[in-house]
Amino acid sequence: MKAxxxxxxxxxxxxxxxxxxxxxxxxxxxxVRVSYAGLNFADIYRRRGKxxxxxxxxxxxxxxxxxxxxxxxxxxxxxxxxxxxxxxxELVAVPEHKLIPLPADLDTKIAAxxxxxxxxxxxxxxxxxxxxxxxxxxxxxxxxxxxxxLAQILMADGVIVCGxxxxxxxxxTAVDLGVxxxxxxxxxxxxxxxxxxxxxxxDGLGATLNDSLALLKNRxxxxxxxxxxxxxxxxxxxTMIGHSKNILTGDxxxxxxxxxxxxxxxxxxxxxxxxxxxxxxxxxxxxxxxxKSAHDMxxxxxxxxxxxxxx
Numbered sequence: 001m002k003a004x005x006x007x008x009x010x011x012x013x014x015x016x017x018x019x020x021x022x023x024x025x026x027x028x029x030x031x032v033r034v035s036y037a038g039l040n041f042a043d044i045y046r047r048r049g050k051x052x053x054x055x056x057x058x059x060x061x062x063x064x065x066x067x068x069x070x071x072x073x074x075x076x077x078x079x080x081x082x083x084x085x086x087x088x089x090e091l092v093a094v095p096e097h098k099l100i101p102l103p104a105d106l107d108t109k110i111a112a113x114x115x116x117x118x119x120x121x122x123x124x125x126x127x128x129x130x131x132x133x134x135x136x137x138x139x140x141x142x143x144x145x146x147x148x149x150l151a152q153i154l155m156a157d158g159v160i161v162c163g164x165x166x167x168x169x170x171x172x173t174a175v176d177l178g179v180x181x182x183x184x185x186x187x188x189x190x191x192x193x194x195x196x197x198x199x200x201x202x203d204g205l206g207a208t209l210n211d212s213l214a215l216l217k218n219r220x221x222x223x224x225x226x227x228x229x230x231x232x233x234x235x236x237x238x239t240m241i242g243h244s245k246n247i248l249t250g251d252x253x254x255x256x257x258x259x260x261x262x263x264x265x266x267x268x269x270x271x272x273x274x275x276x277x278x279x280x281x282x283x284x285x286x287x288x289x290x291x292k293s294a295h296d297m298x299x300x301x302x303x304x305x306x307x308x309x310x311x
Contacts, residue, residue, distance in 0.1 A: 003089035004291040005058040009049030012295040023093040030072035032094050036112035037087045038064040039294050039307040041228050062087030064116040066108035078102040082116040083253060090311045097259045100266050113283045113306045118269045121150035123255050128223045128248045133158025135199040138215055140208055142179055143170040145306050151179055156277035166301055205229035213245055221246040281305035
C-alpha cells in the first residue's frame, strides 16, 4: 500500500511517500480502505517528536479517517474513526469498537471534515463548558477546525460567542457564521478593554492562558484544550482563587469509552448539521503524496477549516 511516513522526528522535510506492507488485522480489528484522512495539530506534534508514538520506524502518522470496511461484520460499510493510528495510508487496521458506521445521507468527505474536530467541539461544549443560554463566551482561533464547529454548536445552544482570529479574512468568516465580535489574535491591545467580560473562554492556543484568565468574569472558567501557540505560561493560582476563576481540561478519549457512546455523540453532531444549525467550510484536500505541503499549510496558520489527505 501507499503511505505517508517518517523515520526520524523533525520538520515536514522528514516525511516520505511510498510503499509499505499492507496491515494485517488482528483479532477484533477491521481493515479499512481510507477515503479521506484528517490532518490535525496532534500529527504535527507527533512528527516533531513531542507526542509519544507506540510503533517503531517507519512511523505512519494520522489517527482519523473515513473510508470503507473491507473485512469483518461491517464489510462494505462506510465508517469513520478518530483514534486509531497509522491513518495516513491506503489501508488501516482499526479496532472494531472504534468504528463509527456512517448514515446513508453522510458521505465520507463530510464525515472526515467534521469527525475529530466535531466530536471535540461537542465534548468541549457539553461536557466541560456546559454553558447556559445567554452566557457570553470567547473562543480562541474561532475559525480553526475545532473553533468553527465549537462556536456554531454554542450559538445553536443559545450562547453568545466572541472570538479571536489571525487575519481579517478569517474574522469575516467568523462574522458570517454568526460570531458576535472578532478580535485580532496577533495583537494584545484589546485585551484590557475586554477584561472580566466572559463566562467561559475556550482556549486551544495554550500560550494565551493568562490572557484568557484576564478575559474571564469572576467564577468563570477557561476550558483549555490545546497548545497550538505553545505551552501555557505559569499561572498565579492565588489570583485565580481570589477571583474564583477555574481552569478545566479534559481528554476526549475519557468520554468516547464505547462504540455506543461514539455513535450517540456523532449522531448529536450530525443532527446539528442536518438541521442547518452548523455549517462547514469546504475542506482543503491534498493528495496523500503531497502530505508535506499539507503539514506546511497547517503549521503556517494560513488554513481555514479542515485539511484532508486523500490516498
